[in-house]
Amino acid sequence: MRLASVDARGLALGLHPGMTLADARARLPGLPVHPADPARDAAALAVLAAESEMFTPMVAIDLPHGLMLDITGCAHLFGGEAGLMRRIRQRFRQRGYSPVLALAPTPDAARALARFGGRDCLSAEAAETRVLPVAALEAGEETLLALTRAGLKDLAALEACPPGVLAARFGAGLVTKLRRVLGQDNARITPLRHLPECLAERHFPEPVLAFDAVLALVRRLAGDLARMLEARGEGGRRFELSLFRSDGQVRRLVVETGHPCRDPDVIERLLALRIEALADPVDPGFGFDSVRLAVLASEAFGQVQPDFDGHRLEDLALEDLIDRLSTRFGAARVLRAEAEDTHDPVRAARFVPAQSQTAPSLWPEPEPGEGPRRPIRLFEPPQAIEALAEVPDGPPLRFRWRRVLHEVARAEGPERIAPEWWRVEPGTPSRDYYRIEDSQGRRFWVFRQGFYGQSGQPPRWFLHGLFA
Amino acid sequence: MPATMADPSADLAFRRVRLARALLSDRAAPADPARLPARIAFGLPALDKALQGGLARGALHEFHAIESADAAAAGGLMLALARRAAGARPTVLVRQDFLERETGALHPAGLPELGLDPSRLIVVRARDVASLLQAGVEAARCPALGAVLLEFWGDHRAFDLTSSRRLALAAQESALPILMMRVAAPVAPGAATTRWEVRPGLSRALEARAPGPPCFRLRLLKHRQGLDLREWCVEWNRDRAVFESRHAGDAAQDLLHDRLQPGGASLSRAVPALPADRDPAGERAGSGFRRAG
Incomplete structure (x- = not known):
């Protein structure tokens, strides 16, 4: 068993990662050890990454145990770079971490400074990577050994070498890495989460416990967003509210709208509905530090002009209702029917979320003077019934469904519906559908699968639907 | 919705069809709720007269299916009434998940057959x-709707006097009918303006004993204004979108007539009834097929 990682005090006492546990115990008999758990480390890092999003929306995890924050254009919100670094350090120390911070013009330089600089580097001006050892390039044991043997100790010495020679000996990767660490080449980070289209946020000077105050703030943020969206001529389709708790937990709530929207009232109402419908209520814990409202998806927003008959405004009221219901019950529970061009009765109609924008479908027109051809209730899968038919190809005379015997008074059929051969197993029998009515007036849609006399077994009967 | 369609040509085509249909059937929706009549008439003079013009629009109406097998009929009646009440306006139907297992899932392809889009x-x-009632109240506040339909199973403590009153008030405020179907539920006091028991009736036979248009037996169980509690047998005429009279006596006679004349062949529909793969000699020929192919 070996030490996976050692804290600052352990390092000071001469322990280092990779040492066997027996050696470490021999030196320090009372050494407290905990089993390494990389999965929980990764989870803790993810939580820290989510929390760091209160400083900038661009956060990436820098394995194995770093976080990379792109603070371009964010520092002024926290009183400049120095203020931001102070705030970050204070926050992480509160959590019990001992962070090493480095601010540098490029991500690679910041990483090299944090890992090999040996101390904090709190401003980009002070970011001097030339004095770092060649190990800061993280180029692997062999390369490191070769570089050291060649007498190249730090990056300044490496920089002095002609790049062509370095590339020929160690590959182009090393030269690229060197340029990046020296800040001559900038490789952007890939943030963990997509950057929102636009966002509005507020930081509280003190953690806020009252949830009503947070909701009141949401309205002002929605107003800010509305102005931003208006300037862009857009409306949001998906909004995300992030609540940053002072203990590092981040709660995110997403609401969607069926049409582009930027009305602060609507956004606030949808979010309030979403919060109300939560199975686990939002727990303020020790208070919220900051609140962010972001537009994750937006679309061009057309100004609405009411038409003469007022249909346009009605459509809007309906879309509002659909949004509210979808927010409260989930988009998969608020549905609209869509017709499919197929003769398979099960596939002829399907439900899609009412929020999705789909082409309106044309439904088959009924025949005048006829009874309904299709049932209003469908059982899928069809329910097996025991039926007795007068003639082999005729409708049933009586049948038993759910232990109740029904005497057939009226019947029409068959309507033969063959399965779609390009979808089903070959040999799937076709179905002869009958519309039947029992002596009490209940109307059923039953079918016989297969034919009499074709295979050894008699065909089976199923009940597929109910008519009004 | 059509107005926010991604593809403008599809939207245009849809609007064209909608306009053509509206012109042909002359059933364009009135623009504002004030112009919708205050009562939903069944379209059957005798019944409307007994109800003093029909069902009140801004009110809660309960439809009871005593047995679960009658739920389809009650659902069909509610859809037909929604068609009368809403015209071309949208309708919201809230169903409890449990009903899906017990009485089948809603099949949209059957709705045009009842005259609904x-x-x-x-x-x-x-x-x-509980969430069904929430959705019902939420929907009932939307002025763009024509009707709100609720369907749920059994006796439930979430549906008490308070929630029934809340629904009735929401309906009253927005002048929107809330039609509620209750399956296998005891009849309990509530804020409903009318309460009906719905059973299917034996339909008028079409040619060769084919089942005809849907027929319902309605029994008025309660009316706020204390009207006569009577029973009616009505038939839904989808083509004219009205209810028509069908006397219970007719059905009995029809049945008798059928019994006396056995052996009427069942009808074929869109496909031929005769099996193509076997010798049809055994079939009874010439027994009045209406149409084939």
């Missing part, structure tokens, strides 16, 4: 009765 129907699947 499925694209004007928004279906909300409610996990339980």
Whole structure:
């Protein structure tokens, strides 16, 4: 068993990662050890990454145990770079971490400074990577050994070498890495989460416990967003509210709208509905530090002009209702029917979320003077019934469904519906559908699968639907 | 919705069809709720007269299916009434998930056969009765709707006097009818303006004993204004979108008539009835097929 990682005090006492546990115990008999758990480390890092999003929306995890924050254009919100670094350090120390911070013009330089600089580097001006050892390039044991043997100790010495020679000996990767660490080449980070289209946020000077105050703030943020969206001529389709708790937990709530929207009232109402419908209520814990409202998806927003008959405004009221219901019950529970061009009765109609924008479908027109051809209730899968038919190809005379015997008074059929051969197993029998009515007036849609006399077994009967 | 369609040509085509249909059938929706009549007439003079013009629009109406097998009939009646009440306006139907297992899932392809446009129907699947009632109240506040339909199973403590009153008030405020179907539920006091028991009736036979248009037996169980509690047998005429009279006596006679004349062959529909793969000699020929192919 070996030490996976050692804290600052352990390092000071001469322990280092990779040492066997027996050696470490021999030196320090009372050494407290905990089993390494990389999965929980990764989870803790993810939580820290989510929390760091209160400083900038661009956060990436820098394995194995770093976080990379792109603070371009964010520092002024926290009183400049120095203020931001102070705030970050204070926050992480509160959590019990001992962070090493480095601010540098490029991500690679910041990483090299944090890992090999040996101390904090709190401003980009002070970011001097030339004095770092060649190990800061993280180029692997062999390369490191070769570089050291060649007498190249730090990056300044490496920089002095002609790049062509370095590339020929160690590959182009090393030269690229060197340029990046020296800040001559900038490789952007890939943030963990997509950057929102636009966002509005507020930081509280003190953690806020009252949830009503947070909701009141949401309205002002929605107003800010509305102005931003208006300037862009857009409306949001998906909004995300992030609540940053002072203990590092981040709660995110997403609401969607069926049409582009930027009305602060609507956004606030949808979010309030979403919060109300939560199975686990939002727990303020020790208070919220900051609140962010972001537009994750937006679309061009057309100004609405009411038409003469007022249909346009009605459509809007309906879309509002659909949004509210979808927010409260989930988009998969608020549905609209869509017709499919197929003769398979099960596939002829399907439900899609009412929020999705789909082409309106044309439904088959009924025949005048006829009874309904299709049932209003469908059982899928069809329910097996025991039926007795007068003639082999005729409708049933009586049948038993759910232990109740029904005497057939009226019947029409068959309507033969063959399965779609390009979808089903070959040999799937076709179905002869009958519309039947029992002596009490209940109307059923039953079918016989297969034919009499074709295979050894008699065909089976199923009940597929109910008519009004 | 059509107005926010991504593809403008599809939207245009849809609007054209909608306009053509509206012109042909002359059933364009009135623009504002004030112009909708205050009562939903069945279209059957005798019944409307007994109800003093029909069902009140801004009110809660309960439809009871005593047995679960009658739920389809009650659902069909509610859809037909929604068609009368809403015209071309959208309708919201809230169904409890449990009903799906017990009485079958809603099949949209059956709605045009009752005269409803499925694209004007928004279906909300409610996990339980509490959320069903929430959705019902929420929908009842929307001025753009024509009717709100609620369907749920059995006796539920979430549906008490308070929630029934809340629904009735929401209906009254927005002048929107809330039609509620209750399956296998005891009749309990509530804020409903009318309460009906719905059973299917034996339909008028078409040629060769084919089942005809849907027929319902309605029994008025309660009316706020204390009207006579009577029973009616009505038939839904989808083509004219009205209810028509069908006397219970007719049905009995029809049945008798059928019994006396056995052996009427069943009818074929869109496909031929005769099996193509076997010798049809055994079939009874010439027994009045209406149409084939």
